[in-house]
Amino acid sequence: MTGGDRQEPDVATDSADILDRRSVAKAVVGFVIAAVLLYFLGNVVGWNDIVDALARADLRWVAVACLCTCGYLLAWTKTWQVVLDAGGITIPYRELVPTYLAATFANYTTPFGQAGGEPFIAYVLSADTEASYEESLASVSTADLMHLLPFFTFAGIGLAALAITGTIPPGASSILIGLAAIAIGVPAIVYGAWRRRDLVERIITTLARPVTTRTDRVSMERIETRIDTFYSQIARIAxxxxxxxxxxxxxxxxxxxxxxxxxxxALALSLPVDPLLVAFLAPASSLAGFVPTPGGLGGVSTAMVALVVALTPVGAGAAAALAILYRATSYVFALLVCGPAALYVTARA
Known part of the structure; x- marks a missing residue:
């Protein structure tokens, strides 16, 4: 492995901090909130209808769905490897897989992880490789930005198909506004942060100065050095x-x-969901991942039910069964796959 001079992140000093009591408490609270959301969703829709639909699911298609979840974990690990390699950090793929799975587990079990888990993921990567924290954060941020391209591509294709068929419901306006805000806002923020590096550095140092006056563990010189390292790594990748x-x-x-x-x-439940509609539903419902629950649990399912009912002839009970089965084969199955990797990486670190 190659990389810059090793700089330990300030966010933690040993691997035990990954699963400290505060993080575990937040995760537990998040899962409790998610359970409450799912409970009310089931009560509104009707648990009997949901259970009946799930009981008739074809397990062969369920297995295929789980295999697809393994597929996206492995593919996005490869994205990580390519970006790291572009930044001069060479890590064998088989060694990077458990690190990516561990980082995904941390992201999926942390409230708001989908909205801002990059610093934590960068710590996991830097703790498990020879990359510095700044190099890791630059690589993770770049990979996340790359994931936005297919996000908007598939959402756009699905939206175009809905527009052509005239099936866009009036209630979908908030989702379209959310997609548009991300499509415009994220590139604008990234471009501004890149072009106005001096402004970003002033903001960070201004916020950090009160901390540096209260502790010797953080210095302004060290913060400025880390900002320079981060921007240099981004430039190297670009x-x-x-x-x-x-x-x-x-x-x-x-x-x-x-x-x-x-x-x-949908195939497992024998529901009429077109692949083009799936292209829109997956990214659109993922906007609900910003709710304060681990992996958007509860929020994504609720959004999925609302969208399926609005865009298809599927009833609320079957739509809820679809949302629950989808999250079981993607989110829950991913946790089962990534959990052992998280324990392995923690022990190895």
Whole structure:
């Protein structure tokens, strides 16, 4: 493995911090909130209808959906590897897989993890490899931005199909506004942060200055050095367009596998859900992942039910069964796959 001089992140000093009591408490609270959301969803829709629909599910399609979940985990691990390699950090794929799975587990079990888990994921990566924290954060941030391309591509294709068929419901306006806000806001923020590096550095140092006056563990010089390292790593990655193109290909492949469990869950329940509709439903419902529950648990299912009922002739009970089965074969199954990797990486670190 190669990388810059090793700089230990300030966020923790040993692997035990990954599963400290505060993080576990937050996760427990998040899962409790998710359970309450799912409970009320079932009460509104009717648990009997949901259970009856799930009992008739074809387990063969359920198994295929679970395999697709493995597919997106492996594909997005490859995206990570390509981006890291572009930044001069060489890590064998088989060694990176458990690290990515562990980081995904942390992201999926942390409230708001989908909205801002990059610093924590960067710590997991830096603790398990020879990359510095800044190099890891730059690589993770770049990979996340690459994942936005297929996100908007598939959402756009699905939205175009809905527009052509005239099946866009009036209630979908808030979702369309959310997609548009992300499509415009994220690139604008990224471009601004890149072009106005001096402004970003002033903001960070201003916020950090009160901390540096109260402790000797953090210094302004060290913070400025880390900012420089982060921007230098981003520039180094951006200078390898061929690697970035390969990474984008794997990112698209991962998104196909990420959405596929929804399609196969519909097949398992014998529900009429078109693949083009799946292309819209998967990214649109993932906007609910910003609710304060681990992995958007509860929020994504509720959004999925509302969208399926509005866009298809499927009833509320069957739509809820579809949402639950989709999340079981994607989110829950991913936790079962990533959990052992998280324990392995923690012990190895």
């Amino acid at each position: 200078a390898e367009p061929r690697d970035l193109l390969v990474g984008i290909v794997y990112s698209y492949l991962g998104w196909i596998c990420f959405a596929a469990p929804l399609y196969f869950a």
